[in-house]
Amino acid sequence: MSDGEQRSSVPAWSSPRAARALAVAVAIIDLLAVLLVGSSVEASRQHHRERATAATQNLAAALEQYLAGVFEKVELTLLTVADEYARESAEGRVDGPVFDDFLARQRGRIPQLHSLETFDADGKLAHGRDAPPGSVIDISDRDYFRRLRAEPGLGVIVSRPLVGRLTARPLLVLARALRRADGSFAGVAVASVLLEDLGSAFEGYDVGARGVIVLRDPELGLVVRRQTSGAPIALGDRTVSPELQALLRDGHRSATYSGVAVDGIERTFTFRRMARTGHLVIVGLAFDDYLAGWRRSTLLATAVLAAFGLLTAAAAWLTLRAWRRHQAAVQDLAEQETRFRLLAESATDVIWMVDASRRLTYVSPAVQRLAGWTPEEACRLRWPRLLSVPSIERIRSALARLGAVAPHAQPFADALIEHEVVAKDGRRVQAESRFSLLWSADGQVLGAIGVTRDVTERREMQARVHVAERMASLGTMAAGVAHEVNNPLTYVYGNVAFALERLGSLDARGRQAPLGEALQALREALAGADRVRHIVRDLKAFSRAENDRLEPVDVVRVIEGCLKMTGTLTRERAQVILRLGPVPRVLASEARIGQVMLNLVVNAAHAIPEGDPGANRIEVSTALAADGRVEVAVADTGTGIAPDVLPRIFDPFFTTKGVGEGTGLGLSICHGIVKALGGEIDVETAVGRGSRFRVLLPPAPAGAAIGRAEASAEPAGPPRRRVLVLDDDPLVARAIGRTLSRDCAVDVSTDPAQALRRLHSGERWDVILCDLMMPELAGMDVHASVQELDPGQAARIVFMTGGAFTARAREFLERVPNARVEKPLDPATLAQVLEAGSRGTPGDGTPEP
Structure with a gap:
């Protein structure tokens, strides 16, 4: 047996040196074990704190969502009540029992509501079945009632915690103003929620033995506090921890922090400020609650560490433990590799x-x-x-x-x-x-x-968005072109009409051939100017400069204007067949209806190849549907729509055309416009045979005001009215003055400041025709100065526009009742303008060609 074999047969632990080495190894292992357990205990404590933080955040978010949902449903209910009250008020009266039933139904849809009532303009109970019969309840002293009465622009108000007049129980009130048909204050609709009901809802959330759930109003007043221990805190109390005060001062809308609450218990809190009402939802978990498990784990870890110190004396156990650790490390490494591979492959x-x-x-x-x-x-x-x-x-x-x-x-x-x-x-x-x-x-x-x-699809989408932006720019440019054309067209049209009238009177006395030819030439020039006027009007109707004011719109006239604009496109592809039956007007924006019709006609033309118009047709029809709605249909004999494409035709940016040929927005925009007007749009299609798009729109309600373009009255005004024509373009001003000079005493001015000085000196006119958009002093500024000087004279101002508006001008025209007219002006239009302007009537009776 060799020396090596002999040495290997002697147990290593029998050597003193080996024993010392083993003792050192055990001491090192024990020390490492203490460090490991200590770090694990600290990590566990941190983990418990993180879990508590996540729990408070999740509970606060859930409570905010629940309360926001309750408040939103109540707000929608109040809006429904206000709309119903306005509708019934517009019809003449509010039927008490029927309206009480309506309130009861609305209240029954929201379990959290304690009551739903309406109060009149004096704060007296008007409607609702939540109060005993004969009860007289007056809320005129309530802060929310006074605010809603004094501030017309307010929406829904959430009150501070109140004590109910009948129930004597604390509650929250959500209130909204009621308006009559003329917009005057008619009272308030009031919905109340019992605070005890909110507290009961909070009971469903587990926050431990010493946890709290608190709801505070925007001024930090206590609304509801759910706690299982400690002294109760008074309703409305505003005492909060310094940590919360600091976070609120810094502008935080939500945050998590630790601190000692007003009841002296240290907790981890999360607060969230509700976006709609400003209330604070606060959830707190007590340290003692969520660290109880950690303390038990720490005691257990200490016991295990002591046992480990005893067991480390056994070399075999150390070897076994080392092997097990090695195996665990290998398994953990394999699991990590598997996770990373799954991540990459998915x-x-x-x-x-x-x-x-x-x-x-x-x-x-x-x-x-x-x-x-x-x-x-x-x-x-x-x-x-x-x-x-x-x-x-x-x-x-x-x-x-x-x-x-x-x-x-x-x-x-x-x-x-x-x-x-x-x-x-x-x-x-x-x-x-x-x-x-x-x-x-x-x-x-x-x-x-x-x-x-x-990124192929994203690049294609970007290209289509760029095309859509260019189309929007073209719409804006069209409105500007219409404005620039209308000014010179005003004096061309007015001067030709004036010359034609004067030459016509000479021709009546003794016809001469040269004079007759001159009259015919002027008539042809007037017809050409009239045609340009209608082209500009159609161009403006389909530009984006139009506002979205809803008024009764003649769908047939919009279709005819649309077909004029698309004539060049359609005549090379198909015959256009019109079947325009009589239909009532629809309540809409003429520009938006025009946009829908234009898209449908253009899409129909694009579905038909060029080159054989005699073999194809585009049919546009109007009819009254069986349910009373107005039906507009655009049918073509084109290629049709494939079944796999059909479900997506109304999706934004979806198109079967190449990049640069279509934005994929046309049908999506049509669908959005029609839906916003309370209508429907659908399609019937067959591949190879064509498609038929149908639009159904509700008719305008009876009595709706007809737009200015529809007024047809041509009253005969009193002789020799005094008229001031105020326009920065001298040619336009003189042409209008010349047209009016036969029947009126006309003053022409191109200087708004000079006209104001004449007004300040005491001069007055029956009608002032004032251009809306002037560079030095706009028509809005002239009106403001005249209104301050003489409101009666300000009511006789008639505004002239070229068709393009700034945001300020559009807001001004919607606000003031003055008549307004669009250029170019013809004699018939001017006669109507003088009649409306001399009466100082609002603009809804003044023509706008």
């Missing part, structure tokens, strides 16, 4: 790795969706095979910088490289990549790991 982006020679060593399965290659096929290819030639040059240029990179640097970590991927079938895929270098410990590049994303 990602929608392509994750890849290359080695130092730039060969692909790993590609995630997403490469098959991106380019059609399997991961195995991609790894067998050289990377340039996967990219287009310009992309190869771009990446090689970037990689050429590697030689100047410092070891362990990441020069490409924040760089996004755009390139084209060549798919297996040859198609080009737009992509972007980001990658990081892999470094060895000695500073050598081992390879790279990166991510590639398919």
Whole structure:
């Protein structure tokens, strides 16, 4: 037996030196165990705190959502009550029993509501079944009632905690003003929620033995406090912890903090401020509650540590423990590797790795969706095979910088490289990549790991958005062109009409051939100017400069204007057949209805190939549907819509046209406009036979005001009215003055400041025709000055517009009742303007051609 064999047969622990080494090893292991347990205990404590923090955050979010849902449902109910009250008031009276039934039904839909009532303008109970019969309740002294009466613009108000007049129980009140048909204050609708009901709802949330749930109003007054121990706190009490005060001062709307509450218990709190009402939802978990488990775990860990110290004397146990730790580490490493692989394989982006020679060593399965290659096929290819030639040059240029990179640097970590991927079938895929270098410990590049994303669809979407933006710009430009054309057209039209009238009177005395030819030429010029006027009107109707004021609209006239605008497009593709039956007007914006009709006609034309208009047709029809709604149909004999495309035709940005040919917004916008007007749009289609789009719109209610463009009265005004024509364009001003000079005493001015000085000196006119948009002093400013000087004279101002409005001008026209008229003006229109203006009547009776 050799010396080595002899030494190996002697137990190592029998050697004193080995014993000392073993003692040192045990001491080191015990010390390591103490450190490990201590860090674990601290980590466990931190974990418990994090769990408590997450619990308070989740509970606060859940409570905020619950309360916001309750308040939102109550707000919607109050809005419904206000709308119903306004509707019944507009019809003449509010039927008490019927309205009481309506309130009872609305209240029954919200379990949290204690009562739902309405009070009249004096604060007396008007409607509702939640009070005993004969009860007289007066809320005129309530703060929320006074605010709603004094501030017309307020919506729903949430009161501070109140004590009910009948129930003598604390409650919250949500109130909304009631308005009569003329907009005057008619009272308030009041919904009340018992605070004890809210407290009962809080009972369903577990916050431990010493936890709290608190609801405070925007001024920090206590509304509801749910607690299982400690002295109760008075309703409305505003005492809060310094930590919460500091967070609120800093403008936080939600936060988590630790502190001692007003009851002296240390807790972890989360508060959230409700967006709609400003109330604070506060959830607190007591340290003693959520650290109780940690204390038990700490005692257990201490006992285990003591046992471990005794067991470390056994070398076998140490060996076994070391082996088990080794096995656990191996298993943990395997699990981590599995998790990372699953993550890479489930990602929608392509994750890849290359080695130092730039060969692909790993590609995630997403490469098959991106380019059609399997991961195995991609790894067998050289990377340039996967990219287009310009992309190869771009990446090689970037990689050429590697030689100047410092070891362990990441020069490409924040760089996004755009390139084209060549798919297996040859198609080009737009992509972007980001990658990081892999470094060895000695500073050598081992390879790279990166991510590639398919951005083809995003690029196409961006291109379509750019087209849509250009179309919006064209709409704005169309409104500006209409405005610029209308000014010169006013004096062309007015002067030709004036010359025609004067020459006509000479011709009546003794016809002469040259004079007759001149009259005919003037008539033809007037007809041409009239045609230009109608073209400008149609152009303006379909531009985006129109406001969205709802008024009764003649759908047939809108369709006719639309077909004029699309005539060049349709005549090369199909015959246009009109079947325009009599239909009532619809309550809408003429511009929006025009937008819908224009899109439908253009889509119908695009569905038909050019070259054979005689064999194809586009049919536009109007009719009264069986349910009383107005039906507009646009049918074509085009290609039809494929079944797999049909479900998506109303989706935004969806189009079957190429990039630059269509935005994918037309039908989506049509669908949104029709739905907003309370209507429907549907389609019947057959591939190869064509499509038929049908729009159903509710008719305008009886008695709705007809737009200014529809007024047809032409009253004969009193002789020799005094008229001031105020326009910064001298040609326009003189043309209008010349047209009016036969029947009126006309003063023409191009200087608004001079006209105001004449008014201040005492001069007055029966009618003032004032241009709305003037550079030095706009029509809005003239009206303000005259209104301050003489309100009666201000009521006789008639505003002239060229069709393009600023936001300020549009707001002004909607606010003032003055008549207004659009250029160019003809004699008949001027006669109506003088009649309306001399009476100082509102603008709803003044024509607007």
